[in-house]
Amino acid sequence: MSATTTDTSVSTLEPTGRARQLAAIRRLRALRWIGGQFFLWGVILLGLVFMVTPGVWMLLASFKTQAEISAIPLQFWPTQWRVNNYVETIEVMKFWRVFGNSLIITSCVTIANIFTCTWGGYTFGKLRWPGRDIVFMLLLSTMMIPGFLTLIPRYVLVAKLGMLNSYSGMIIPFLTGTFGIFLTKQFMLGIPDELIDAATVDGSSALGVYWRIVLPLSKPIMAVLAIFVFDWAWDDLLWGIMILTDRLKWTLPIAIANLRVQESNQYELQMAGSTLAIIPVIILFLALQRHIVRGVALSGLKG
Amino acid sequence: MAVASAAQTHTTPFWRRRSFIQAATGWLFAAPILIYFTIFVFGPILASLAMMFFKWNGFGPLTQAEFVGLGNVTEVAGDEKFLGSFRNTFVYAIVVVGSGVIVGLMLALVLNGVTKFVGFVRSTYYLPVMLPMTAMALLWGLMFQVRYGFLNQILSFVNIPPVRWLINPDIALYSISLMVVWKGLGWYMVIFLAGLKAIPEEYYEAARVDGATGWQRFWKITLPLLKPTLLFVIVVTVIGSLQVFSPIFIMTQGGPANATNVVVYWVYMTAFQFLRFGYATTQAVYLFAVILVITVIQLRLFREGGLTSYY
Incomplete structure (x- = not known):
């Protein structure tokens, strides 16, 4: 309807049929574009709701009573914000102890990986030595070997070394990783050799070059590595339940998994515990989200 | 000049020569890495191949291990419970x-079509990827509750009868998959979006001039040029999915009726509940052999470019 009225107004201004036709096509294109955008944003918003709702529901549930969580029909908001759930969860989970264990283990693994992976990247990417490429291929071939294959021999090794129920049992088997070395090597190919040669001519040793030139220039890849090693180590459950049988040594994922067994009917405590477990990750994510998403796109690292 | 340097190489002892110093430096730098890998990677690989042939409870001294020859290998081939977990693992991975x-590719295509708020949308989709699986499994376990769980209550608004998410053996594995897809979707999307952005706009312009439809542009331009990305994503996620453990351990413990029993969970149980370390290792080697075959096939299927072309 409106199209025909505007059409007549156009025709009084521009009498040629050709111009009218063009205007109509342009209008159709614009309408189609708007329609397309509506569709795209509809899909995006629907997806956003799907992605965000579980987390929001968890947060709200962590303040509810058990009865409110299992109310029929659904009760979305808590009638009263029960902060006490958190107090109780912290006690039941021995939260601060467990959180501290997780923080120590994860930090050690992360810091170690930053240094070992850049060390490996430098050794295989920048140093020139006979046999380098063969040795690197040998390391790279272990990327095809999934962790579970060596799970049991590694457990036996750690047990025989007397590292059960200790931080070292959680840290030492994870000091470096093939993928991290591969990633830093690829990154370091971008560091100009001239810089390194110049430093060598000036009398720097290989170690000096690593410390004073390669390391400072590798900050972007170190950030990417740090984020993903942290995220992965923070979430490890399988190795933890194998190595740590002593409650006081437990990490956060073990304590969370245990909530399901120990507090199987206390949903509010389960949700409070889950919320507590994700807080550090959320903080990390909000602080570094630009680096994270760019890092994933560049490296394809999986959290 | 050349004569002088040649003379010099003859007079300087070998440990002063440039080539020797370079080689020594390289091997010295590589040594700690090689020692570490020998202890924690190559050693355990050989050890698992050896442990296949022994019966051992995991706690006594290694000398108590009893040599059983191919006993474990033949037992695995006829172990219904293990083979069931094997099937479940593959169904889950697929x-x-x-x-x-x-879904990740569709979302990436959608997000590639808009210009505003892309960063915000990407980050929000990516957030669940970063969140700990243990906490999310606990959350979804509660959302999957039959009577008052969040999902069934939402479904009841549109008159869908309650789904027995984790209780029905025919559904349980798919319910867990749903949760894992929800958590991982952002990762697929971000990787695909990066792949899409790398396709030069001129290709699409040219196709448009030639009158290609959107559907044709997708099949003839987008998909072929996305091949290295697709290969990378599939290889990485297949290997990752075949190792699923945490969500199973937290949400179902392999039940109901072994419907969600997966290989890594079962390897863990065989070793630490039934104290059969040799047999558990045999199961792990079995899965690994199959993964190796699949990976080789995948790499063949996508031969051009190969994995390294992604980087």
Whole structure:
């Protein structure tokens, strides 16, 4: 309807049929574009709701009573914000102890990986030595070997070394990783050799070059590595339940998994515990989200 | 000049020569890495191949291990419970990777079509990827509750009868897959979006001039040029999915009726509940052999470019 009225107004201004036709096509294109955008944003918003709702529901549930969580029909908001759930969860989970264990283990693994992976990247990417490429291929071939294959021999090794129920049992088997070395090597190919040669001519040793030139220039890849090693180590459950049988040594994922067994009917405590477990990750994510998403796109690292 | 340097190489002892110093430096730098890998990677690989042939409870001294020859290998081949976990693992991997790739690619195409708020949308989709699986499994376990769980209550608004998410053996594995896809979707999307952005706009312009439809542009331009990305995503996620443990351990413990029993969970149980370390290792080697075959096939299927072309 409106199209025909505007059409007549156009025709009084521009009498040629050709111009009218063009205007109509342009209008159709614009309408189609708007329609397309509506569709795209509809899909995006629907997806956003799907992605965000579980987390929001968890947060709200962590303040509810058990009865409110299992109310029929659904009760979305808590009638009263029960902060006490958190107090109780912290006690039941021995939260601060467990959180501290997780923080120590994860930090050690992360810091170690930053240094070992850049060390490996430098050794295989920048140093020139006979046999380098063969040795690197040998390391790279272990990327095809999934962790579970060596799970049991590694457990036996750690047990025989007397590292059960200790931080070292959680840290030492994870000091470096093939993928991290591969990633830093690829990154370091971008560091100009001239810089390194110049430093060598000036009398720097290989170690000096690593410390004073390669390391400072590798900050972007170190950030990417740090984020993903942290995220992965923070979430490890399988190795933890194998190595740590002593409650006081437990990490956060073990304590969370245990909530399901120990507090199987206390949903509010389960949700409070889950919320507590994700807080550090959320903080990390909000602080570094630009680096994270760019890092994933560049490296394809999986959290 | 050349004569002088040649003379010099003859007079300087070998440990002063440049080539020797370079080689020594390289090997010295590589030594700690090689020692570490020998202890924690190559050693355990050989050890698992050896442990296949022994019966051992995991706690006594290694000398108590009893040599059983091919006993474990033949037992695995006829172990219904293990073979069941094997099937479940593959169904799970196919469902998770298949829906992750398809939905993730569709989302990436959608997000590639808009210009505003892209950063915000990407980050929000990516957030669940970063969140700990243990906490999310606990959350979804509660959402999957039959009577008052969040999902069934939402479904009841549109008059869908309650789904027995984790209780029905026919559904449980798919329910867990749904949760895992939800958590991983952002990763697929971000990787595909980066792949899409790398396709030069001119190709699409040219296709448009030639009158290609959107559908044709997708099949003739987008998909072929996305091949290295697709290969990378599939190889990485298949290997990852075949190792699923945490969500199973937290949400179902392999039940109901072994419907969600997966290989890594079962390897863990065989070793630490039934104290059969040799047999558990045999199961792990079995899965690894199959993964190796699949990976080789995948790499063949996508031969051009190969994995390294992604980087």
